[in-house]
Amino acid sequence: MSKGISAWKLISGQAVLLAVLLIISEFIVQRGMVSNLYLAPPSQVIGEFNGLFQQNLIFTHLYVTLTEFAFGYAAATILAVGIGLFLVLTPYAESFFKPFLSALMAIPKVTIIPLMTLWLGIGMVNKMVVVFVFSFFPILFNTITGIKHTAENHIKVARVLGATQNQIIKKVILPSAMPTIFAGMRVAAGTGLVGALFGEMLASKEGLGNILVKATQLYNTAQVFAIIVIVTVVSVLIIAAIDFLEKKVFLKWKSL
Template sequence: MGNKTTTRFNWRMIAGQLALLLFILGAIEYIVSAEIVSSLYLSQPTLVMKEIIRLFWDGEIFHHLSVTLWEFLVGYVLSAVAGIGTGMFLVLIPRAETFFKPFLSALLAVPKVTIIPMLMLWLGIGLSNKIAIVFLFCFFTIAFNTITGIKQTAENHLKVARVFEATKLQTIMKVILPSAAPTIFVALRLSAATGLVGALFGEMMASKDGLGNLLVKATSLYDTTKAFAIITIVTVVSVLIIALIDLLEKKIVLKWKSS
């Protein structure tokens, strides 16, 4: 009975969300077509959808999408490995945390936008520049959340590991990481969205390819429909990436729990 009620509630929730989305899109369609808002500032959803179909049909979007995704993927994976590794290192070696944490906090406080011109000077405007930007947008969130997650490990669980004479590696893999996993995955989700924004921002600043470059060209030509089409594509890609991370979290956490 409870499962049926929950399922019914979920379907009602989804139906309500779709109704709200259709209402918003319908309202935008009306106010633009009725010229209440100029098409220079906003585009009709139907025209945006046609532009998205055209971009994929012509194949124009594939090269730019692959460039942006590759920049994001490399920078994101590097930041995840470095962030989780740094967080574990600082917590598991208390003196290292005391020594290095002020420096990390200071670097975190530096606005990333101010560093981007320097990265262009050091790395040029190619792939390495965008990877570095994505890394900077993601690393600190992952590192600090890893520190927080590990510190939340229950002392009783650590005592049980000691009683069973678990090695340092076994304690990390069987107790510390499973306990910190929810907090770490929160950081990975947040960083996925900000990392993709970082890649786009880098491309908008200086690039020959990528969705950011395509967006700059569209806005410079006052092609509002194409600009909104690109923004929609980026939004969908971001949602899919986060959904993939959610799926990964469920599989990893379930595996840890079963073991």
């Protein structure tokens, strides 16, 4: 009971703080203390929300961004986990490839987006590859770390019981590494969505990043804030979906 009350108080406090910040923002802009060119009052942002949704403009662009993200992120997850398994379980593979992977990871991802545009054009494939590049390395290195932390005694017991290599991977190594892999997936979800937006902002005809650039060019600060709120909500929902996948799907698989 006390935990429920504490949670309720926490949520109430957060809501009050958010409301106070919004009221202050509205007040200082309406009073002319800050120009609405630099800070949009919440009332204008709400008006932009209504405009975006009534015109159905946001749904088309949101669909494009989420499609780019979904394909790029899924490909990054599958390949990163698979390559991570290969590098750790194959003798000397990690030692051989790690310098190259570390060098690739160190490259500022934003700087290669123009190259992606040159090679792949401004279509959706370009953005999918950008999302892949932004998402791949956090998942890969977390996969490697998670596999390395698998208890050696568990693997030895599985071998004594006659488990095959595939069974050891499925029943011992992956379940042990999954919490670390999911941690990497959460980080990659945020960076991957940012990658999609960057790609759309630099070269695209559709997507949330595209309308964000247009709003900025027109000095429509309220619409910029509205799009930022939408992107934030989408990012939170994606991470919540990953949490759900871990708790409801992974935990059941782990218990099999």
